[in-house]
Amino acid sequence: MSEQEKKTADPRGNLFETWAQYQADTWETAWRTAAEMQGKEEKDNKQESEASLKPFYELWNSYLSLLAKAGSADDKTRISSSVPEWIMKFSQPMWATYFSLQKQWMGGGSEPDQWMGVADQVRKATEIWFKTCEKEFKPILNIPPLGLTRYSQERFNQAVEKYGTYQAALTDFLQDLMGPMEKAFQAVQEDIKGMDEKNRAAIKDSKAFYQLWIKKLEQNYMALLRSPEYIERMSRTFKALQEFRVKKQRLFMDLLQDWPVPTNAEMDELYKDLYLLKKRVRDLEKKVKNHGS
């Protein structure tokens, strides 16, 4: 089969070669136009810029020529077909996560006859979301940074990671706090259901209803606030907030170093010196006073 026949038989190869040729022509035109825009007075400069751009241009041109001319039709086919394959492989974990998320969300751990309150449903959805984030994004943030700015990157990544952890803990904690609201409404409904006609008539205005509800709410809160689960969630939220604050402060200290502003660490050092000096002076004053008297 002649070269011309091969091109006709494999339209992908033809297309790729055309694209590669177009790229090469475009860069060449761009380089020449840029060079011509230089004035005669700047001849020396022009030569210098031409010299600096030439290796890059030549390298790029060789690469494209290699792709367009040197390979067989099979190579071209492999190149063009490997691109979508590569994308598919790369995106595979993301799709897997998405499907897992959807499965957990829609499938639900609860049985169909099990009543789930709104608070429980929201809690479950956010729990799945934050677990997924923890599994997928946290490892990315923990990849060791390289190079000159590795420490700055590390502090940035840590601040972002701790922010995520704090948001997850806070959401969980706030949902815990909202729980008694729903339970109080349910308890009021149960109470009214259990009342006889006479007692039910006593709930005749919004104030009586409110009094019943606030009483139930308080009872539910008192039960919640003493529960080990609540205390554990509160502890986790405090811990996450404090860790985020510390990382955030370190990140801000990096940023402040470029400004004529003292950082907290520098001021704390100064305050400590001042505190110790004042304490020594006071002790000495007392000693002198006692000695004098």
Next chain:
Amino acid sequence: MAVENMKKFEEMMEPFKMAGDLIIAKAAGDSAKMYNRLCEARKILMGPLETGIAMTPYDVEYEEDRVKLKHYRPMVETCYRFPLLVIYAQVNRETMLDLQPGKSVVETLLKAGIDVYMIDWGYPTRKDRYLTLGDHINGYIDNIVDHILEKHSLPQLHLMGICMGGTFCVIYTALHAAKVKNLITTVTPTNFDTKDGLLNVWAAAINPETMVEAYGNIPGDVMNIAFLLLNPARLMIDKYVGFLENIDNKEFVENFIRMEKWIFDSPDLPGETFREFFNITYRDNLLIQNKLKIDGKPVDLKKIVVPVLNIYAKYDHLVPPSACELLTKNIGSADTEDLCLDTGHIGIYVSSKTQKEFAPKIIGWLAERDQPAPGSKKPKAATGKAIKKKAEKKAPPNERIK
């Protein structure tokens, strides 16, 4: 699942329909009343309101760093020989004792002829983060006591502490017993081995070391959030519903705003003081066990041999009676009295009912133990009748637990 849930929801709502109809019918009938109330509220809120707090006149007699000593101007002739120094907690402000003219503990004490001094701890800044308990007790408090004693040429004074300030007073009296004539502790926690108060229960979840690392000083608002969470239903909802219900009552609105001003006027707590205080109290409960050391010196409660009046509140969710009542059993004094009032942590100082019990009790108790100055009249005996009673009523819902 959604269909099942909807069915359940409809079943639950079924008996509710009747009450709902009644409520809507009543609400429609009340709408005219509500409109009038809102018109009146508009006039009140946009008109002049008297909401000033800490109105009793005083002079600042001593200053050290951020700490000030207030000396209240006498309202009648001073008939007590020894002056009274009041030490408030570092959480919130001492203005609570002088919230409103006519309902002010300070005013009542002054009118009884007591010479009243009070410490204003000020607003700590980041430079105060290294201050320890020792700096406060053996430093600021001791310097202030020395200043007052020198001014009056007296060897002793009466000491009264509030909440955390009361704990400071107990420690101070154990360390400097010779300078204290009588000790009054009010809602003062000394025993932390109790699960009656939510703060004691939550203490296990708090790590003071990481808090100080993260914040430096502990922000007042962080503490405020914790206090609000002690009873969210009452303190974050019911309190403001009560306000809306009384929004057309000018006096109620003024009092409510005064209380709001005080509650959210929350200075930060010096980091090291918080860390040390939390560890010796909530974590290790050292004070009541006589194991505490301040600046390397042991704090021996048996060295407190002066008369002690210990007042606490039955409905105090922050410092429950079980946190207060062990003090008098563990000190060296033979002259002690416990008084449990039927109120909450703040109600003890501000409620109308306890205004008639709390300050008059202190006045009477001090009068019996204050040697009059040569040639002066003996102070009048107590007018309050508050002795231990069984409580029947709950603390007012509008009261802030702190």
